[in-house]
Amino acid sequence: MTMYREKRFEEIKRLLAERKELSIEDIMHAVGVSRDTARRDIVALADSGAGRRTRGGIVSLTFGHTVPSYSERLKLFSAEKTAMASRALALIKPGGVYFVDDSTTLLKLSQSIDGEVTIYTHSLDNAIALSVKSDVTLRVLGGKLNHHGRYFFAPQSLAELSRIAFDAAFIGATAIAQDGVYFPYADDAEVKATLAEAARQVVVVSETQKFQIQAPYRGFALDAIDTLITERPLTASERGWFAPHTSLLAANA
Template identity: 35%
Template structure:
């Protein structure tokens, strides 16, 4: 088992049992104490756990969502692989919507087709401005300076005029209840983006599965495709199958 697979399994165990010891990690995954400690150090660096004497526990409070510039420093190779696969789904002549997430930004970096992009993200517009075949429609509105997206009544009104082939949407969490995000104003924009698209494509690394966030902006029945880096739990895969959501896997 690769380290990333163990880390996800450790988090899942913590969600069910609240705490885990080094001995339990060694026994459950057949690894040495040094390997178990390295796994916990890695999870602590990602702010996913609190290390305790001899083990770890989940934080009592949800970690604060980093601002956009901070999140950009942690764009992983998994997110880049997801973005590359997502970009391959864009065809010449497509009209698409791209939201403000860092995983969707990874998609923008790999676009090499002639298309029109509607976005509320300053960063997406900046990246796409260097691509000669892309027409950019930057939505107006009030600027969230910390996370660098435009929102508000004006943004929603402008979105209402666009009809697109595909919408590329990022999330903080995906559960049976639907797609979740940390900020309500961002959630309202994503909700409208989904309504305007023929096909909704969600970009989410495996850590987003069965992770809760403050605001639910869409139901699973409203999405068509999820692009991720690892297969979610079998039980959640069955839920996605029930809603006829296709799952595509990106590999670096």
């Protein structure tokens, strides 16, 4: 049964305080409403000062402005994101050299990595998670911190990345369209473009809601993706976007 509006708002605010970030799908499932109603609720809650709208959801007003503790970040993970991270983890082999991008799902991956591997990242949160892994050789790209995206960037990092044949680059996606994978920041899109050229395997880890989102800067074309990990199997129409060589892995399959 659909909750009354006031009751919905109370539940959404409670979940937002607990998880710090909610997607449209999280709200749809939590309070039993349609996508359009979830979007309207997000707008109303943001207008009332209960949170800050993002592409595809809402975050708490402090999200991105403080460094959360390890336990606080663990609360961000839905069962779907945890399952996607587990799929990604299976692709990491001892002795390998990998790049791990910034996203909450890939943060879960970073928290799950153990063993003797080398991990490059430009993500502040990944660096914090990996810093306690004594067997992991951690290499953090330097530069200026993007406070909202929580990643570091310097132009010289592109040259450094282009020289490394990563066994795999694990990349999140802000938006996926038929002509490519998109990101909200031009410099970060350059990082992803460089990784797509340099890595032996390009692994995009993305929820299917990203197919409905738009972002301004294209990182690379869909045919650059070797493996796509999503939370559910793609529809026939969605599968048609991707090249025959792209391996499509669903966390709940």
